[in-house]
Amino acid sequence: MKILIIEDEPEIARSIKDYFKPNGVHCETASNYKEAVSKIGMYDYDCILLDLMLPDGDGFDILKALKAANKTEGVIIISARENLETRIEGFNLGADDYLTKPFHLSELLVRMQALIRRKNFKGSNxxxxxxxxxxxxxxxxxxxxxxxxxxxxxxxxxxxxxxxxxxxxxxxxxxxxxxxxxxxxxxxxxxxxxxxxxxxxxxxxxxxxxxxxxxxxxxxxxxxx
Amino acid sequence: MNKKLLNKTTRSFLILAVIILLVSAPVFYMVSHFLYIYEADEVLVFHKEAFLKESKKNFTEADIATWNQYNRNVDIVADKGMTKDSIFSSEYYDSTSNENEPLRVLWSPIEINGKKYTYIEQSNLVIMEGMVVSIAVFFLLVIAVLMIGIIWLSKRSAEKLWAPFYDTLGQIRNFEIDKNRQPQFIPTNIVEFETLNKSIGRLIEKNTAIYQNQREFIENAAHELQTPLALFQNKIDSLIQFPDISEEQSRLLDSLNNDVSRLNRLNKNLLMLSKIENTNTFEKQPIVINDYIKKNLNFFAEQAKSKSLTIITEFTENLEIEANPGLAEVLINNLFLNAIRHNEENGKIVIAIANNAITFANSGSENALVSEKLFNRFAKLNPSGKGNGLGLAIVKKITELNHWEINYAYENDLHTFSVKF
Incomplete structure (x- = not known):
């Protein structure tokens, strides 16, 4: 399983990476908009974890870029922004789940697994x-x-x-x-x-x-x- | 006792007018009386001068008796031994009006054919006295009308004059710093009022800006805390994965876990509070309170299990309200969890819905809580409690936002919170 963590806080990205590794999840990271867009363009991921506040752009733009490129990766927004409007906008732009910081890594892991199961849903889950x-x-x-x-x-x-x-x-x-x-x-x-x-x-x-x-x-x- | 400024100025004006009136009426009477007597005396002297001028030429001693016989007001009598004119007041008995009437009398020394006589003339004051009275009455009337008129006019113009001031006063009274409504003062051409309005306007503007800043600071601070909190949380999650953690270490980690949860809750509550304060309008929709409680009763019962609490619901009506669902749920959740949190072992919680209100009553400490402080932020009345002191502040904010009414009472050994919708 390969996922992309788009997160400008390297410590958070590393925590996720370290926590997920023993459970068979390979994580790549992107710390800014440019890097994220280029990685998305080059590879396919099972899931993308997306922080909305990036130093050189808005996480929502990445959602738009994914949509424009007809990418089908599941996206979980991980954000410190907690309000209904952001949530709704995220879902409207194609995000699949929304997790507010701070969160437990265990929670993120099962949410991601559930999302991947839903994405790969072939008659049975x-x-x-x-x-x-x-x-x-x-x-x-x-x-x-x-x-x-x-x-x-x-x-x-x-x-x-x-x-x-x-x-x-x-x-x-x-x-x-x-x-x-x-x-x-x-x-x-x-x-x-x-x-x-x-x-x-x-x-x-x-x-x-x-x-x-x-x-x-x-x-x-x-x-x- | 406090009086209106307007009444105070009119009042002193009124007192002054009454004093002037009371003093001026007798003064006027005396002056006019004096003038009248002065006039009467002048007439007497004038008559005498005329008598001397006209009558003396051919007036003989023999004529005196005849003169005296036909003249009612003037008598020539034997010399009374005076050297100059003397005028004095006297009175006579008038048989027609059956009373004494006032007179002015002139005694004057004259000479007829070289012989000394005294000229006596009297002047009746009856008519003039009546006139003095009616003039005085008329004068009083004029003063009274003038006074009333002036009072009315000054009051009216003062009201008009002070109107911008009262408007300003009303706007300040209705001003609330946490509502986004700046007062709009009526423009006025009076320098003092304009200065007042400008000063108040500046004061309000400055304070609103400070208040706004403060509010944003809380929100920003809480937001900024999210990332370090996330790191903190994630690292503890990672740390507990290490093998061979000793018993003591695991106790410390567990306690750290609780601390970070508590920090999270506190921060979320701060965010919630500033969100309620900073949002102008929340989308509303109908919510049935009964349904919400029934739906979540299991969750709360689960929380209540560790204290073996009995939860009793007494729903006598279907309570449907128009509100923001998120906020209404926070309100109910906070009150419900409070009733669990501050309860005692084997205690009870009674949730009643009646008369468009919901009531949470719970057993607990045997003293009533201090209700003024209850809804303040961080007013933790139970220092050992795990609450973060924001729950009731949030509840209060939500009720204020929706114009609901929240009350606390200690009744029948139960702490009772009721929200009237």
């Missing part, structure tokens, strides 16, 4: 991890072919964990992922524990391996061992 298969489209989970009785939120959590496999996920990151728009207001992440416990129970009961590991004091980890 499934995520498979060993004996576990998640049908994102019909919102169902099977373990060794047996369907689980599982809530939407638990599926969401499962996708988040699998998407970030072998990564330690902080309670805050999980809590914010599960609460969506409400995340900004939460000051208590204790509810994550209950969801993890339920999911773990349902999976192991259906005969799945116990992949969910508790990392003491920090959070949880989906470990394939």
């Amino acid at each position: 499934t995520v498979t991890f060993n004996e576990i298969t998640i049908d994102v489209f019909s919102k169902s989970v099977t373990v060794n072919g047996i369907k689980l009785d599982i809530t939407k939120k638990e599926i969401d959590l499962l996708l988040f964990l699998i998407g970030n496999d072998n990564k330690v996920l902080s309670k805050a990151a999980i809590a914010e992922h599960l609460s969506g728009d409400m995340a900004d207001m939460l000051d208590n992440h204790d509810f994550v524990y209950a969801h993890i416990k339920n999911l773990k129970k349902k999976l192991t009961k259906a005969g799945s391996e116990d992949y969910i590991q508790t990392v003491y004091g920090l959070g949880y980890k989906w470990q394939n061992e």
Whole structure:
């Protein structure tokens, strides 16, 4: 998987690159408009992460350039600008998702995976991890072919964990992922524990391996061992 | 007691007019009375001079008796021993009007054929006295009319004169620095008012600019903080991936994680607050409050689980409001989360919808909160709480923006926040 990070803050670009690498995502970076446009012209990417504020241009112009060149890359805007107008303009210009800074790298990773799945959607949208298969489209989970009785939120959590496999996920990151728009207001992440416990129970009961590991004091980890 | 400036000037004017009137009326009476007596005396002396001139030539002692017999007002009597004219007041009894009437009497020494006599003439003051009274009344009337007229005129012209001042005053009273409406003063040709208007205009302009600057500063600062916060967050996300993290290190990392979340929340709330303050109009659409709460009840119940709170909803009507959905949701969320945050173990939350209002009542500390401070920014009444002190400030801003009414009360051991739409 190859993606392009268009971001003028090198530290952020590097954090993303380092975080994504172990999960099989190869990242290239562009720190300004010119560089971005030239890279887009030369290569095809699975996904583009786009910061709107660039030193020599506006991120929106890159969206326009992509459209003009008939490029079909999925674009996730990562921006410090948080208002409805920018969001709507971004979507109108062809962006697929919008993530406001600051964000958790784990969140960005699953959003990107979801976007790529949607882009490659060929009649089915499934995520498979060993004996576990998640049908994102019909919102169902099977373990060794047996369907689980599982809530939407638990599926969401499962996708988040699998998407970030072998990564330690902080309670805050999980809590914010599960609460969506409400995340900004939460000051208590204790509810994550209950969801993890339920999911773990349902999976192991259906005969799945116990992949969910508790990392003491920090959070949880989906470990394939 | 405070009075209007207009009333004050008219009042002193009125007092002065009354004093002048009260003093001038008796003075006028006395002056006219004096003048009248003076005139009467002059007539008496004139008559006497005429008598001496005309009558003396052929007037004999024998004529005196006849003169006295036919003359009612003038008598020639035996010398009373005076050397010069003497005029004095007296009165006589008038049988027709049955009362004493005033007189002026002249006694004057004269000589007839070398013999000394005294000339006595009296002048009736009755008619003149009546005249003095009617002149005085007329005079008073004129003064009264004049006074009323002047007061009315001065009041009217003063009102007109002061109109720009009162207009300025009204505009200052209605001026709100956080609303984008500069006062428009009526142009005036009075130097003082023009100076006043210009000074106030400058003052307002300067302060609005400072205020605007301050507001933008908060927004810009919060925006600028987003990138370092993102870096901070990302680095912690990366840091926790390191293998072989000790227990102590992981505790520190967890606590760092909570700190950065808290910073994020604070910053987002600051942005939200300045957005509400800096946006002129928010797009509105109908929202059913009941539906929103029902839809998100699971989420809130989840948050309430760790404290084992009981959530009771009492919806007696369908509350549909016209508002910006984002802001209305923030309002409800903040109030709901507050009710959870400041609750006690095994406490309860009662959400009621009735009479076009929504009420969140929660158990918690046993003291009522100080309601004046409650909605201020960073007015954290519970220092140990995890709230960032902006939630209620945001709620208040949203209610102000929509002209809703928010109230706090401590009733039946419950902290109650109600929003009337």
